[in-house]
Amino acid sequence: MSMAGQVAVVTGGAQGIGLAVMKRLLAEGVRVASWDMSDDRNAEAVADEKDAIAVRCDVSDYASVEAALAKTVDAFGAPSIVVNSAGIAGPNVPVADYGLKDWAKIVAINLTGTFHVNRAVVPGMQTAGYGRILNIASVAGKEGNPNACAYSASKAGVIGFTKSxxxxxxxxxxxxxxxxxxxxxxxxxxxxxxxHIAYMLSKIPRGRFLEVDEAAEMIVWAVSPANSFTTGAVFDLSGGRATY
Known part of the structure; x- marks a missing residue:
């Protein structure tokens, strides 16, 4: 089922999984708007792509999300595909030492930012009668990583929000x-x-870290017309760590 001609938004598209997803969507003929805070890397990511634009966006600020959506619609039309990849990890410290500002920032970007983007794009999808949204959570949202309370909690929130x-x-x-x-x-x-990196690796039965292109393959299928039935689901990409 062709995705050619569709319009996608990828938050956090300047690097990591977001960038891999963006490249994969472009290869499918999708026009992609990369929403990211990193101006230089964002522009570099789309510099040679005629079907991509870079839009500076702070997902924790709803006005910034609205402005990014307006720029995207003006350039390509309303998005029918959205991949929420923007996120930060935060410090690795126990709860008793966790900074209040660190907690607020991580939740604002990872969880509230996901809400902001979904809230902004859903009305257009409802009007069109079609849409595909993929929110990137984490295995930490299922199991909880020690010394990463805000990250774990924010990603658990993304899972619950997606199901709702x-x-x-x-x-x-x-x-x-x-x-x-x-x-x-x-x-x-x-x-x-x-x-913390060593701890995460020790918990993966595959014995290696996830490759971003592996993630992109699953994500792009989930936002394609081929995914015509599954919704509110949580797809495992944990290398066997958490398969529920």
Whole structure:
């Protein structure tokens, strides 16, 4: 089932899984708007792509999301595909030492940012009678990683939010799903301690980190017309760590 000609938004599209998804969608003939805070990397990611634009967007700020959507609609039309990949890890410290501002920032980007983007794009999908949304959660949202309370809690929230919205829109041809990746070696590792990285690797039965292209394959299927039935689902990408 061809995806050619559709319009997609990928938040966090300047790097990591978001960038891999963006490239995969472009290869399918989709026009893609990359929403990201990193101006230079964002522009570089789409520099040679005639069917891509870079839009600076802070997903924790709803006005910024609305402005990014307006720019996307003006350039390509209303998005029928949205992949929420923007996120941060935060510090690796126990709850008793966790900074209040760190907690608020991580929840604002990872969870509230996901809500903001979904809230902004759903009305257009309802008007069109079609849409595919994929929110990127984490295996930490299923199991909880020690010394990562805000990240774990925010990603658990993304899972619950996805299930809720999936049920709300189940009577329409709008699928809302999420994936729960194990760790992938992306720039987000720069925010983590070596001890935390080693802990995450030790929990993956596959014995290696996730490759971003592996994640992109599953994600692009989930936002394709081929996914005509499944919604409100959580797709495992944990290398066997958490398969429920």
């Amino acid at each position: 919205l999936g049920k709300e829109l189940a009577g329409q041809d709008i699928a809302v799903n999420c994936v729960t990746p194990a760790a992938a070696r992306t720039p987000i590792f720069d925010q983590m301690s070596e001890e």
